[in-house]
Amino acid sequence: MMRAIDELQSLREKRPYHHGDLRAALVAAALLLIDQRGVKGFTLKDAVRIAGVSTAAPYRHFADKEALLRSIQKEGFVLFNAALADAYEKGVTPRAKVLELGVAYVRFALEHSAHFRVMFGIGGGEMTGPLGTNANGFLLLVAAVAALHPDAPGEVKNGLVLACWSVVHGFALLQMDGAIAATVGVHDPEEQLRRILDLMIATGSHES
Amino acid sequence: MMRAIDELQSLREKRPYHHGDLRAALVAAALLLIDQRGVKGFTLKDAVRIAGVSTAAPYRHFADKEALLRSIQKEGFVLFNAALADAYEKGVTPRAKVLELGVAYVRFALEHSAHFRVMFGIGGGEMTGPLGTNANGFLLLVAAVAALHPDAPGEVKNGLVLACWSVVHGFALLQMDGAIAATVGVHDPEEQLRRILDLMIATGSHES
DNA sequence: CCTACCGATCGGTAGG
DNA sequence: CCTACCGATCGGTAGG
Numbered sequence: 001m002m003r004a005i006d007e008l009q010s011l012r013e014k015r016p017y018h019h020g021d022l023r024a025a026l027v028a029a030a031l032l033l034i035d036q037r038g039v040k041g042f043t044l045k046d047a048v049r050i051a052g053v054s055t056a057a058p059y060r061h062f063a064d065k066e067a068l069l070r071s072i073q074k075e076g077f078v079l080f081n082a083a084l085a086d087a088y089e090k091g092v093t094p095r096a097k098v099l100e101l102g103v104a105y106v107r108f109a110l111e112h113s114a115h116f117r118v119m120f121g122i123g124g125g126e127m128t129g130p131l132g133t134n135a136n137g138f139l140l141l142v143a144a145v146a147a148l149h150p151d152a153p154g155e156v157k158n159g160l161v162l163a164c165w166s167v168v169h170g171f172a173l174l175q176m177d178g179a180i181a182a183t184v185g186v187h188d189p190e191e192q193l194r195r196i197l198d199l200m201i202a203t204g205s206h207e208s
Numbered sequence: 209m210m211r212a213i214d215e216l217q218s219l220r221e222k223r224p225y226h227h228g229d230l231r232a233a234l235v236a237a238a239l240l241l242i243d244q245r246g247v248k249g250f251t252l253k254d255a256v257r258i259a260g261v262s263t264a265a266p267y268r269h270f271a272d273k274e275a276l277l278r279s280i281q282k283e284g285f286v287l288f289n290a291a292l293a294d295a296y297e298k299g300v301t302p303r304a305k306v307l308e309l310g311v312a313y314v315r316f317a318l319e320h321s322a323h324f325r326v327m328f329g330i331g332g333g334e335m336t337g338p339l340g341t342n343a344n345g346f347l348l349l350v351a352a353v354a355a356l357h358p359d360a361p362g363e364v365k366n367g368l369v370l371a372c373w374s375v376v377h378g379f380a381l382l383q384m385d386g387a388i389a390a391t392v393g394v395h396d397p398e399e400q401l402r403r404i405l406d407l408m409i410a411t412g413s414h415e416s
Numbered sequence: 417c418c419t420a421c422c423g424a425t426c427g428g429t430a431g432g
Numbered sequence: 433c434c435t436a437c438c439g440a441t442c443g444g445t446a447g448g
Contacts, residue, residue: 054434055426059428065426166404180370
């Protein structure tokens with residue numbers, strides 16, 4: 001009797017997980033599963049199976065399944081905003097800034113597709129205030145476009161922001177779904193994207 | 209004993225469904241549910257609940273759940289291709305054709321979002337050969353772009369097709385998710401889209 | 417097209 | 433962090 005209790009006590013005082021960090025392991029497992037089966041296809045039971053723990057284990061680190069997803073969403077926005085901030089600084093001219101932002105957007109979507117899916121509620125998600133306070137990256141695009149066309153009216157600038165956002169978003173999703181490869185033969189996606197964005201920026205305001 | 213059997217017989221010979229067509233009712237219910245909860249969130253049990261029939265009823269019309277979804281996908285492509293064909297004819301000049309195709313694309317996605325989700329596997333779907341033989345509408349865009357720039361090299365034309373496709377796809381999805389309304393204030397989405405597409409077409413080939 | 421079920425799976429909890 | 437479960441739900445089937 002004493003021995004069993006002592007064993008539990010000592011286990012509790014050791015590392016919280018035999019791999020070092022169950023929380024991180026569960027997040028990693030979730031990202032893997034979401035990548036394979038989408039947000040709605042992701043299951044807590046599958047995650048614990050991968051992590052090699054019991055079904056009750058996740059509740060030590062997350063209130064419930066949604067809490068895990070919210071954690072991933074939050075983490076995603078941190079990574080996303082950081083990537084866009086880097087891109088913004090990388091571009092010297094306003095034009096280059098817009099270009100780099102677009103490339104970074106697509107690259108993030110493809111490299112962190114699970115995060116991206118959770119962030120944008122794609123995969124049957126919910127979009128829990130996705131672009132409310134987390135839209136720092138979005139503001140960078142607004143700034144870059146404003147610097148590109150300082151004299152253009154707000155409407156035109158808004159239009160160009162929306163245009164850029166739409167292309168990169170659509171481009172990323174079509175590529176994630178494999179739709180592009182299945183129809184148009186693309187050799188170098190990033191080069192292709194750069195050309196498209198360049199084409200958009202080139203004209204600037206053309207109407208009034 | 210006899211009476212019960214006779215009743216079953218007569219029921220079998222009457223209409224297959226008290227509303228007239230269970231198959232259509234199930235499809236309608238499915239579309240409603242997919243609109244609300246996404247493709248993966250859609251449940252056969254919910255559909256029969258809405259249609260007011262038993263859980264076994266759907267299997268008179270569909271082999272299984274996936275068959276229902278495939279049916280919706282197929283129906284969606286028929287509607288989609290018809291809408292794009294109309295748009296293509298509506299536009300007089302090549303430029304107008306591209307414009308109308310884009311507008312029709314987005315309008316379809318917003319008005320038939322459930323069909324659209326199933327077609328493109330959005331919502332955690334699978335993308336069961338979505339653009340293989342069903343891509344008639346896509347070919348119209350290729351034709352319109354080719355007519356716009358008859359002398360441009362294939363690469364450039366490919367790029368413009370991809371650019372147009374990306375914008376309309378991204379624009380539609382951002383709007384479906386409510387992302388646009390949440391950030392950029394858009395008064396008239398369709399007018400906005402027309403401007404964006406016009407901007408893309410305007411430049412044509414700018415490189416080499 | 418219905419009743420009555422199955423087998424499987426899921427999120428979550430009790431108690432240790 | 434585990435064992436042992438619950439309650440609920442799902443896709444699907446037998447038999448009529």
